[in-house]
Amino acid sequence: MPPKPKAPSTPKSLLTTAQGLRLSDTDHSLKAGSRGPTLMEDFHLREKITHFDHERIPERVVHARGAAAHGTFTAYGNAGAATKAGFLERGRETPVFVRFSTVLGSRGSADTVRDVRGFAVKFYTEEGNFDLVGNNMPVFFIQDGIKFPDIIHAGKPHPDREIPQAQSAHDTFWDFVSLHTEATHHVMWAMSDRGIPRSYRTMEGFGVHTFRLVNASDETCLVKFHWKPVAGVHSLVWEEAQIAAGADPDFHRRDMADGIDNGAPLEFELGVQIMPDSVDQTFEGIDLLDPTKLVPEELCEVQLIGKLSLDRNPTNYFAETEQVAFHTGNLVPGIEVTDDPLMQARMFSYLDTQLTRLGGPNFTQLPINCPHAAVNDNLRDGMHQTLVHDGIAPYLPNSLGTDAEPAPATAKEGGYVHVPREVTGTKVRENPASFADHFSQASLFWASMTEVERVHIIEAFTFELGKCYEQPIRERMLTVLANVDADLCTAVAEGLGLPAPQGKPADAVPSPALSQIIVTPGPIAGRVIGVVAADGADLAGITKLRRAVEAQGAVLRLLAPSGGTIKKARSTQPVERTFLTTRSIEYDAVLVAAGNPALKDIKLTVLLGELFRHCKVIGAWGDGAEVLTAAGIDTSAPGILLADTIGKPYTTELFAALGLHRVWDRAEVIMN
Numbered sequence: 001m002p003p004k005p006k007a008p009s010t011p012k013s014l015l016t017t018a019q020g021l022r023l024s025d026t027d028h029s030l031k032a033g034s035r036g037p038t039l040m041e042d043f044h045l046r047e048k049i050t051h052f053d054h055e056r057i058p059e060r061v062v063h064a065r066g067a068a069a070h071g072t073f074t075a076y077g078n079a080g081a082a083t084k085a086g087f088l089e090r091g092r093e094t095p096v097f098v099r100f101s102t103v104l105g106s107r108g109s110a111d112t113v114r115d116v117r118g119f120a121v122k123f124y125t126e127e128g129n130f131d132l133v134g135n136n137m138p139v140f141f142i143q144d145g146i147k148f149p150d151i152i153h154a155g156k157p158h159p160d161r162e163i164p165q166a167q168s169a170h171d172t173f174w175d176f177v178s179l180h181t182e183a184t185h186h187v188m189w190a191m192s193d194r195g196i197p198r199s200y201r202t203m204e205g206f207g208v209h210t211f212r213l214v215n216a217s218d219e220t221c222l223v224k225f226h227w228k229p230v231a232g233v234h235s236l237v238w239e240e241a242q243i244a245a246g247a248d249p250d251f252h253r254r255d256m257a258d259g260i261d262n263g264a265p266l267e268f269e270l271g272v273q274i275m276p277d278s279v280d281q282t283f284e285g286i287d288l289l290d291p292t293k294l295v296p297e298e299l300c301e302v303q304l305i306g307k308l309s310l311d312r313n314p315t316n317y318f319a320e321t322e323q324v325a326f327h328t329g330n331l332v333p334g335i336e337v338t339d340d341p342l343m344q345a346r347m348f349s350y351l352d353t354q355l356t357r358l359g360g361p362n363f364t365q366l367p368i369n370c371p372h373a374a375v376n377d378n379l380r381d382g383m384h385q386t387l388v389h390d391g392i393a394p395y396l397p398n399s400l401g402t403d404a405e406p407a408p409a410t411a412k413e414g415g416y417v418h419v420p421r422e423v424t425g426t427k428v429r430e431n432p433a434s435f436a437d438h439f440s441q442a443s444l445f446w447a448s449m450t451e452v453e454r455v456h457i458i459e460a461f462t463f464e465l466g467k468c469y470e471q472p473i474r475e476r477m478l479t480v481l482a483n484v485d486a487d488l489c490t491a492v493a494e495g496l497g498l499p500a501p502q503g504k505p506a507d508a509v510p511s512p513a514l515s516q517i518i519v520t521p522g523p524i525a526g527r528v529i530g531v532v533a534a535d536g537a538d539l540a541g542i543t544k545l546r547r548a549v550e551a552q553g554a555v556l557r558l559l560a561p562s563g564g565t566i567k568k569a570r571s572t573q574p575v576e577r578t579f580l581t582t583r584s585i586e587y588d589a590v591l592v593a594a595g596n597p598a599l600k601d602i603k604l605t606v607l608l609g610e611l612f613r614h615c616k617v618i619g620a621w622g623d624g625a626e627v628l629t630a631a632g633i634d635t636s637a638p639g640i641l642l643a644d645t646i647g648k649p650y651t652t653e654l655f656a657a658l659g660l661h662r663v664w665d666r667a668e669v670i671m672n
Helices: 043-053 145-155 171-179 181-191 238-247 251-261 317-322 341-357 440-447 451-466 471-482 486-496 539-551 602-613 622-630 648-659 664-671
Strands: 066-075 093-102 117-125 128-135 211-214 220-229 266-276 303-312 528-532 555-560 565-568 571-574 589-592 617-621 640-643
Touching: 043 145, 043 341, 066 117, 066 251, 066 266, 066 317, 093 303, 128 220, 145 171, 145 341, 171 181, 171 471, 181 440, 181 451, 238 451, 238 602, 251 266, 251 303, 451 471, 451 486, 451 664, 471 486, 528 539, 539 555, 539 571, 539 648, 589 602, 589 622, 589 648, 602 617, 617 622, 617 648, 640 648
Parallel strands: 528 555, 528 589, 589 617, 617 640
Antiparallel strands: 066 093, 066 303, 093 117, 117 128, 211 220, 220 266, 266 303, 565 571
């Protein structure tokens, strides 16, 4: 065989396509003008995204670690002026399937790592499936979808060792975000408590992008979608997240499944920020096509338009949670996408990735993906085809089909018609000038945090950057933080043992809606209260407390030195956890029952100490307070609830404290 001809070499410093074509730009998709839609002819975008979509078989490249639930969405009926979408008509109930997930980790990683959480909702509407595929953060790392493979490659484990798994505390991630300052705003969110949610039921969701709504008169407006958790927005503290990753890596999926089984559905309200569909597609100076920007709720109110209730667990993880396929292009009449360049790339990527992950083009026939609306298409054959089509004319127009053959629907018949919009512009790979502001909203986020939340952000940056081996990366990231806030930069620099550079942070007006710290107690459904007891404990008090807890939709679990039952006279109570089989992360509060003043165990001491450090509610009644004192708990500290007996005044105080999620006043005691 003759030797293969040697191709001309391309210097390693020059980037090419897989065909060897040298590329002049890999950061911007090809658009019709800097603010125009992405063009289908962008062969580099398609090649780059297609290859990325097919990097993993069979698990997802991103969002591999997920958990899901079935439920119902009920519309309030107040969105009619903005959109003609049928599922938003008053009282309309729509079946849904919702998948929550982390982004970076594999299917076997832990739930509680610091990461973005996916919040993907499939509405099985009467007009076809609508997928609202979002996250628990309203902004993203990048402005253009052509860079999505880059940010994920940077965030994934280092390819030589597959380390670290499911976390961003490593060199390649911080190298990327320090070089792409458009990521700064999202990094602030990820390093905040939002990156380690307490549970799926206490996690906000966002559509991230700006969408266009169309009403029955073909009038349009621009909107951002929000999911507001009825249980409030709460997070873990960092030590809890680390404990859970080792002691219970399934913490979030277990919490959701157990809560649903115990009669506490996950509930969210869908809200929209409605803004004029102006020619420049901006609002109050904020570029609505930039996915790294949010619109503060103080500038544009979130109007609630429906309620989501997740009340049924999947029957089979693989058939439902693993095989569900979301796509931003699954739309219904009344909802359109915009020219956001990240959204434009997602419109191609989601459909493309399913072809490999689910083995061909017929994944829509899988039960979890199958629309509840009638399907009458001309799609034929392909891998895993389960339908037996009849007729000889699967094309349009035709003269050989029957009256039952499909035909395009008019707008009046419910056909999806794009609102006509003029598209002009020079073919360019560039961003509009407004995309160049990378710091003002990061400063806004920092300015909106309470002191406790700021301490957590500083600690997160210090921990993550402290895991980087390359000092130039740390130094470069400090220059980024210097443009966010001088105090933030100084504190992180001090923790890293480096000098703090000077920057030019913008003045920011705080947005109180961005803070998770609340002053009004919320509901406690789905929360878990532990009660420590042993033989001889006040079982009557435990019984009374259990009734009160369950009436709130919460759960009481009895902790004891050993399993079985605890006894007092002729009464017994089942032990649900032993000191050996539990950790503090399982509980939102722990109380010590009266009747065991001498109860002492090193594992109990550790558990109570963790609860104290994590600012959770701790309590006791009767001589149970002596157990707290013996474990080194300062019973005069904030959030330590003591009483002589269990009664309504005590449970009222307990539930109010639980409704605030944590005793943040204690954080000041711990920090000082």
